[in-house]
Amino acid sequence: DAGITQSPRYKITETGRQVTLMCHQTWSHSYMFWYRQDLGHGLRLIYYSAAADITDKGEVPDGYVVSRSKTENFPLTLESATRSQTSVYFCASSDGTHKAFFGQGTRLTVV
């Protein structure tokens, strides 16, 4: 089905472990984004990408790594998870500067 999908939907991991959140879109949109959503902070931009092999930092990039070797995929890696990274993570895509579409989110708990 066309759209933007995130996996997994729920993840529990231990402090210090590496974890990767996946994002896949079927529209061939040029732009992709990663956000985290926390109570009291709204959605904060972690990283974004304007095209394959082009990524840039957002508002809160520390502790996260991204890559974009293919247009349709934009994985987000927490290299050494911390409890402060417990959050709901949203991926989004847009065709240039047109409307952005969001995935259903990944709820990550770091224990």
Add this chain to the structure above:
Amino acid sequence: KQEVTQIPAALSVPEGENLVLNCSFTDSAIYNLQWFRQDPGKGLTSLLLIQSSQREQTSGRLNASLDKSSGRSTLYIAASQPGDSATYLCAVRNQGGKLIFGQGTELSVKP
């Protein structure tokens, strides 16, 4: 640095009332502004997108306006219904490609 503010943070109205949600941004050099709706525990649904050259957009009972020079947008909801209860978020698309969100307005429409 672009900052987006939404006032009020929460709003409770009786069914049938017309209401206005506000969004302001500090940097007027934007491509567009988008309004989203988020239901509890769910992803974001796009409501309206206003390009920087436009003044307003309408969809059903929703009307969004944009005054780029003053850094303001409003979302007008006519004849509110309990099903409109959700969090409404605005986001601005900077000329660098970033999509920056406000913290949202939590709307409750009472039957």
